[in-house]
Amino acid sequence: MNGLDSQTILNAAIVATIIFILALAYSILYFSRFVFLINPRTEEFVLQKGVFNSQTISLPFNKIQQVNLRRNLVQRLIGVYSVLIDTAGSKEKEEEIKALSRIKAEKLAELLISYSRLEENIQQEEKEEKAAEDWHFSLNILQLLKLGLISNYLRGLLLLITFYLTLKDQFFLNKFIPPEFIMVEPNLDSPLSVWKIILLLLAIITVTVADTFIKYYGLRLKKSNSGLQVEMGLRKNKKVSLKAKRVQAIEILNNPFQQRLNLQKIKFFLASSPNDPEKSITTIPGISQELLSKILGYMHVNPIKKQVTQIIPNKLLIFKKISAGFLPLLLIPIISKFYNLNLPLKWLIIIISVYSVILLGYQLLYFRSLRLSFSEEFILKNSGVWENKQQYLEIWKLQAVSISQPLWYRKKNLVTLTFHSAGGDVSFELIDRNKAESLMDYVLYKIESTSRGWM
Numbered sequence: 001m002n003g004l005d006s007q008t009i010l011n012a013a014i015v016a017t018i019i020f021i022l023a024l025a026y027s028i029l030y031f032s033r034f035v036f037l038i039n040p041r042t043e044e045f046v047l048q049k050g051v052f053n054s055q056t057i058s059l060p061f062n063k064i065q066q067v068n069l070r071r072n073l074v075q076r077l078i079g080v081y082s083v084l085i086d087t088a089g090s091k092e093k094e095e096e097i098k099a100l101s102r103i104k105a106e107k108l109a110e111l112l113i114s115y116s117r118l119e120e121n122i123q124q125e126e127k128e129e130k131a132a133e134d135w136h137f138s139l140n141i142l143q144l145l146k147l148g149l150i151s152n153y154l155r156g157l158l159l160l161i162t163f164y165l166t167l168k169d170q171f172f173l174n175k176f177i178p179p180e181f182i183m184v185e186p187n188l189d190s191p192l193s194v195w196k197i198i199l200l201l202l203a204i205i206t207v208t209v210a211d212t213f214i215k216y217y218g219l220r221l222k223k224s225n226s227g228l229q230v231e232m233g234l235r236k237n238k239k240v241s242l243k244a245k246r247v248q249a250i251e252i253l254n255n256p257f258q259q260r261l262n263l264q265k266i267k268f269f270l271a272s273s274p275n276d277p278e279k280s281i282t283t284i285p286g287i288s289q290e291l292l293s294k295i296l297g298y299m300h301v302n303p304i305k306k307q308v309t310q311i312i313p314n315k316l317l318i319f320k321k322i323s324a325g326f327l328p329l330l331l332i333p334i335i336s337k338f339y340n341l342n343l344p345l346k347w348l349i350i351i352i353s354v355y356s357v358i359l360l361g362y363q364l365l366y367f368r369s370l371r372l373s374f375s376e377e378f379i380l381k382n383s384g385v386w387e388n389k390q391q392y393l394e395i396w397k398l399q400a401v402s403i404s405q406p407l408w409y410r411k412k413n414l415v416t417l418t419f420h421s422a423g424g425d426v427s428f429e430l431i432d433r434n435k436a437e438s439l440m441d442y443v444l445y446k447i448e449s450t451s452r453g454w455m
Contacts, residue, residue: 026051036097038111045085045112047095057095063087065246065271066280067109069231069239076237081105085112086270086280113227113241135294137221139286143263144216147285148209150257216285223298230282240282242268244299248423250392252292253384262288266295269423280423300377300394311372311439314414314430318367325359372417372428374439376446379419381426391426393419396450401440405433419443 035048045064047057066086075081083097083105100108139147219232228242251267258264263286270280287295329352336343343351362385371382374395381391400420409415409430417436418427 038115040115043115045115047097059085059087059095061112061115064112067112067241069105069109071237073235075099081239083108109239109241113243134222134224136223137287137291139216139219143286144213144219145209146261147216147263148212149205150255150261150263151208151212212285219284219286221284221291223294228295228298230284232284242270242282242299246270247299248393248397248421249426250296250299252390252392253387255387264289264292266292268299269421271422296392309374311428311431311435313367313370313428314412314432315367316412316414317370317430318363320430321363321366322359325363326356329355370428372431374442379426379443381428393421393426395443395446397421398443398447401443403433403436403440 029051030049033049033051033054037046039046043061045059045061047059049055049057064085064087066084068084068086069081070084071081079102080099081102083100085095085097097108214234216232217234218237220230222229227244229239230242231237231239247268247270249269251269252264253267254264265283265285266287268282268284270282332343332348332351335341365385366383369383369385369388371380373380373382377395379393379395381389381393383389383391398419398421402418402420403415404418405415413433414430415433415436416427416429417431417439418425
């Protein structure tokens with residue numbers, strides 16, 4: 001047996017050695033054949049790679065939309081970066097160059113951005129030269145903590161539930177964390193204890209704060225002539241350069257707590273991939289009103305002027321939203337039967353009444369917040385109840401405008417108006433058809449008459 005065991009170990013060692021040698025040889029060949037170069041004469045970036053199947057990729061400068069620097073925990077430890085090059089609307093994953101030193105990665109990104117800027121028009125160049133002096137911004141630990149405490153607790157609850165359900169069996173968490181903390185057995189005669197509620201709230205807050213630190217730790221924002229440089233992330237550190245001309249849309253989000261603490265959130269939407277639209281969204285939290293004005297001033301060719309026209313949806317939208325909101329009540333009999341609740345009629349009336357009051361109040365507030373404003377240069381959509389959302393679209397960057405009208409809207413002559421951009425679509429429901437067509441004609445005229453291009 002000992003001899004057999006020794007022979008088995010020897011064979012395994014030989015196989016492992018052979019695999020290691022083959023992997024090492026393949027890596028050396030892959031490294032030696034991985035070549036990239038910048039060709040100013042043909043105005044393109046050329047990448048050659050492959051061992052058994054050689055591949056040459058040519059990216060014209062004017063097609064490069066984004067150059068990002070990223071690094072995971074392993075790359076942090078060895079001090080290298082990955083350079084990701086994204087092209088407009090690409091269905092494929094970004095071209096990635098791994099394991100470059102910080103100096104080389106930043107130099108490559110700077111060169112690609114500077115060469116791609118050669119395609120930009122004179123007006124944009126003049127605007128950048130006349131822009132305010134360079135500035136920078138960073139989030140400290142205290143600001144990150146504040147952001148975590150005022151962030152979306154529903155997301156924290158979902159993360160906590162996902163974490164528990166995923167790991168409880170693998171790590172026997174059910175022996176340490178009673179399942180009733182997550183999935184409480186409905187028992188009307190035995191209400192939840194105060195301690196369980198407090199512990200659950202503390203767990204949600206902890207998860208939310210931790211999620212905020214992981215996503216935004218080390219956030220730095222710097223404005224220079226080469227663009228708006230953004231760096232952030234603990235687990236997956238990334239560095240992004242945002243160019244004003246190629247930002248397709250902007251969202252500004254804040255809730256009452258964020259407004260009071262002057263810590264708003266801003267999202268930038270670039271040309272998105274059909275397979276992965278999230279890869280072209282950059283979110284920056286903790287933005288003060290003063291900094292927000294600087295960012296918007298840099299991002300837009302012309303300053304945001306007072307909106308000259310506003311459109312509000314038809315009141316039928318309230319009826320539609322409330323009707324859809326009552327549909328979950330149909331699940332009460334199913335849930336009661338599944339959990340054997342046997343809810344008394346008194347409790348059913350209370351649940352339905354409370355839910356109805358919340359639903360009616362929420363939808364009325366949501367309807368009051370909906371506004372579509374437009375001026376010569378911009379379209380602005382306002383929405384939201386607890387979290388106010390402002391979506392900015394520059395008209396000249398839009399690709400198309402469409403109107404849709406379901407059969408049940410025709411009698412009221414109501415339509416849904418949708419603005420299509422490379423960064424995603426923005427829709428506005430239930431507005432008068434005549435107003436929608438007038439706005440569509442105006443937007444299409446502005447798109448066709450402009451000589452500017454974001455590509």
